[in-house]
Amino acid sequence: MLKKANSDLVRRQNRGLFLETLRQHGPLARITLGHRTGLSPASITSISAQLIDEGLVYSIGEDDAVSAETKRGRPQTRLALNPKATNVLAVSISVDSIELAFADFSGATHAPVKLRMDTYEIPKEEFGPRVANEIKANARKLGIELSSITRIGIAVQGVADTITGEIPWSPAFRARDIPVVKPLERILGIPCSIGNNANMIAEALIAADRKKYGGNTAVVFLGHGVGLGLILNGAVYDGANGRAAEFGHMNHLPDGPLCRCGRHGCLEAFSADYGIMRMATNGQGNDFDVHAAVRDEEMRELELAAESGDTVAIDAFNRAGEVLGFGIARLIALINPQRVVLAGPGTRAYDLMKDSIWEALRRGLVHDLRKYVEFEVVPYGKDMITTGTLVETLRHLDRDVFATGQKGTVLEFSGRKIA
Amino acid sequence: MLKKANSDLVRRQNRGLFLETLRQHGPLARITLGHRTGLSPASITSISAQLIDEGLVYSIGEDDAVSAETKRGRPQTRLALNPKATNVLAVSISVDSIELAFADFSGATHAPVKLRMDTYEIPKEEFGPRVANEIKANARKLGIELSSITRIGIAVQGVADTITGEIPWSPAFRARDIPVVKPLERILGIPCSIGNNANMIAEALIAADRKKYGGNTAVVFLGHGVGLGLILNGAVYDGANGRAAEFGHMNHLPDGPLCRCGRHGCLEAFSADYGIMRMATNGQGNDFDVHAAVRDEEMRELELAAESGDTVAIDAFNRAGEVLGFGIARLIALINPQRVVLAGPGTRAYDLMKDSIWEALRRGLVHDLRKYVEFEVVPYGKDMITTGTLVETLRHLDRDVFATGQKGTVLEFSGRKIA
DNA sequence: TGATTTATTTTAGCGTCCAAAAAAATGTTG
DNA sequence: CAACATTTTTTTGGACGCTAAAATAAATCA
Secondary structure, eight states: OOOOOOHHHHHHHHHHHHHHHHHHHOSEEHHHHHHHHOOOHHHHHHHHHHHHHHTSEEEEEEOHHHHHTOOOSSOOEEEEEOGGGOEEEEEEEETTEEEEEEEETTOOBOOOEEEEOOTTTSOHHHHHHHHHHHHHHHHHHHTOOGGGEEEEEEEESSEEETTTTEEEEOTTOSSSSEEOHHHHHHHHOOOEEEEEHHHHHHHHHHHHOHHHHSSSEEEEEESSSEEEEEEETTEEOOOTTSBOOOGGGSBSSTTOSBOTTSSBSBTHHHHSHHHHHHHHHHTTOSOSOTTSOOOHHHHHHHHHHHHTTOHHHHHHHHHHHHHHHHHHHHHHHHHOOSEEEEESGGGGGHHHHHHHHHHHHHHHSOHHHHTTOEEEEOOOOTHHHHHHHHHHHHHHIIIIISSSOOTTHHHHHTTOOOO | OOOOOOHHHHHHHHHHHHHHHHHHHOSEEHHHHHHHHOOOHHHHHHHHHHHHHTTSEEEEEEOHHHHHTOOOSSOOEEEEEOGGGOEEEEEEEETTEEEEEEEETTOOBOOOEEEEOOTTTSOHHHHHHHHHHHHHHHHHHHTOOGGGEEEEEEEESSEEETTTTEEEEOTTOSSSSEEOHHHHHHHHOOOEEEEEHHHHHHHHHHHHOHHHHSSSEEEEEESSSEEEEEEETTEEOOOTTSBOOOGGGSBSSTTOSBOTTSSBSBTHHHHSHHHHHHHHHHTTOSOSOTTSOOOHHHHHHHHHHHHTTOHHHHHHHHHHHHHHHHHHHHHHHHHOOSEEEEESGGGGGHHHHHHHHHHHHHHHSOHHHHTTOEEEEOOOOTHHHHHHHHHHHHHHIIIIISSSOOTTHHHHHTTOOOO
16 A cells, blocks of 8 residues: 655655665765755755754765866865764674674764673573673773664574564573563663574675675575575565575475484584584484584584595585585575575585585476576675664664754754764 | 655655545545545645645535534535545456446446456457457447546456457457557557456455455465465566466376366366366366366356265265365465355355365375465356456546546546546 | 535645756866 | 856746635524
């Protein structure tokens, strides 16, 4: 069903477009903004005056690069997102540590702070307050006023319920249904949202190359578990209950090996690090502790063994690839994405799995579908998750908070007026 | 990325909202339209004057039911979609027959015309022209001028490429990549679109109950094949290449029985009518012709046999249910829909498959996900596909054609001016 | 018949956009 | 170096859409 439209909507949408354009392309002259957005010079003048007045945008003077080209005419004055307008924070939760990355409105980040925290054993009602304390302490340390932070984005490996703001299940916690958003909002008074790692990587990819990834893309995350970020019609898909796709717990074989989730035959039980390690050390035997985290060094050793010809190791990676291939085939049959991206630390072993992935795709997928899908492995940088979380958080500000010109109330909320 | 907005967009969106509201609720007084849409009485007056002027809407006078209630005050005059504004056509393609359903702008349909056509053997370049001829002949027979038809929607069992307008593969045709949209548009000069059956059923469900189905729903179609219509974030999802989900060809067992598509172990090869029939007649033997259409009477016989205790028949349905259950489990793990709907003639045997479906769901799906999904079997009416196709076609007119007030050009195109 | 009630239309005003004109700020040129 | 050219930005004037409020229309009630 369509929604009512009025001139308010028009301004909001054009302000959002203005901010998003600046965010994507960096500082731009008004004339260029006009070309990029399709808005008339008059409208650009009007909107920019408003945004400057509100302190969201500021004029950074002439563009030296352009004026150097001995051009005639009135020189351009470029506009930029005002870094001082507000701050945001990305929190990334992983096994036994959390990471905090503060950023200003222009997207410039302070060096992320990695903090050890015994997530696995922490009582679930203590987690939120602990994180809140760390945020307070680290903000103070960096000289960032808490009141200047307008929004916090949280990323977690595992299932994130974007609606309740809880973590129903994650390998980082022994407990279930850990409340995160509510305690943080209560203690800090700052709006928070939560999402899973794979979705955040998907956000980072869209931001990096909208043309390539912004249509229909499936981002498969390989690591301690197997995750999936789905980009459908240009936006990250969250599912009905706000829970992102649980690709890792999609069943592969009705009676396969035990999975962390307690059932048998999930994709993860073959293709996550612990699945591979189990296969390499004692087949599908049940005397393997699936809950113990596999250390990175152990995986590297296993990879080395496979690379130097150890057939047991090779078989384990092959099996992981095969199951992953069938999983991707099923995914493609259902979603028909344009592009499938493999990401995460598990892609280090891509060469060891490549052949079996493709063989499974051949067996498990109609040719008609296979031929349209593009595959890609992206080198894994840990900052992708942080970047994606920040991108998502800032876009929310652009579109839904600052697009609505609240005549200064936003900046009052953030505690100061910027000249 | 957001899009530029201007007052044009406002009017277009509100006109669309106006038309959609009338389409959903039937004739309404201006005051009620105001309440339903949220628009002010003044705007309603303005928009309705315009739409009446263009012949899209007309005043049907007082509401007897309301005026009968001895109410004081100026009586309401109700507005309705003008049936004479234009006509549309839904074409449904199935094995060895096509069906034509003409409807006017208000959505009132003529009795659908079912035509025998040897689709399976027809040379692929002849199909479009043959359908065009049938459309011409039947329009004439019903006294509908071809020039009064603004849009044709086509539904087909199998894969429909909404972008190229071709049928890459369908059980109705021996040939592949059958061009449909282009020849029809060329010969008839009327815009056409194509989609698959399951998506059209999904459209019909959304129209029937937006609240229930309009969020995230998966519609599983059981019949000669197994199809899927996905409703994501309120809209039917088409996939990257415009090809809807090929749920039927999602692999279940890497080395399962032969499927119509030529590969082994597809869901369809277990759970479509031919899969069940094969299982009941000669196990998974390969001397079964998967391409031969299973007649409805044969399936009924098999169902009767199972109901009266024939263990071979019972096992076949159980197996079909089990595989379907695992397929649905995988679907839920990926998409996390609110609701899963089973539809199509195959649901007649639901009671025979029920237990095994649920057992498979239990084995193949994390409890956390299962508990949030609602299941439903809708009784199958053949007109669902036609209804859905018409709904989709008319919505396109409401939103994308008539919402843009083209100052009479649309009606000129349709060949006449309506008073 | 006049008061009351309810639906619809008209009026006046506001916000947004845009085209065109004006102004600003620089380079070019004779 | 003053007049002209060029490019960017702002201002102006008008159009369109929406809304609140006033006016009008059309009925019932008493």
